[in-house]
Amino acid sequence: VGPAVREAPRLLGRVLARRFAGDRIARARIVEVEAYEPDDPASHSFRGLTGRNAVMFGDPGHLYVYLIYGVHSCMNVVTGPEGTGSAVLLRAGEPLDGLDAMRVRRPRGRDRDLCRGPGRFAQAFGVDRSLDGVDLFDEEGEIWIEPGRPLAPARIAVSTRVGIRRGADRPWRFYERGSPFVSRGPAASPSAASRP
């Protein structure tokens, strides 16, 4: 629990799990995230509490799902503290288990692309607005986060965020250096980069 900028890199290497019908479980390592803060003009919470973003202002550890371009759902982890409006966008994952269940939702493309990009990640995991607000630490639920292995700092790259205008200079995108499961995006900033 804390500001999204601090929690975001700590989510890398953890595992997102999803239960489908028949107790089939899909899992993916989180390899790319972005932080969004309340004083951040790119964040949905920037203009305060609304119907859409209410979950962002609620309990940390819950899932905030929104629809983008009228087409794609995007998954975020609320990082709290409650009432602040901080969240981390899950941008990409490395599929581990249940790839066949993911392929049901995404029949096209290669396995490395199943969870590559926020819209694809959500689609592969069968997540839409109906899961907005669920508790991500309830392993009896439909979707949750498992501990996984935290990423060593040297393996974390930092860059500006993808696809935004306002707040575009903030280096709040974090991803696993060298991973083929990371979406294409801005190059890592020199200051934050360490040698491969």
Added chain:
DNA sequence: TCCCCGATTAACT
């Protein structure tokens, strides 16, 4: 109410 446009993707040329 109307209107514009976005934390994107896939299918084009």
Added chain:
DNA sequence: GTTAATCGGGGAG
């Protein structure tokens, strides 16, 4: 490299 698809939030009138 360009663009259609497709929805709802939220600012303007």
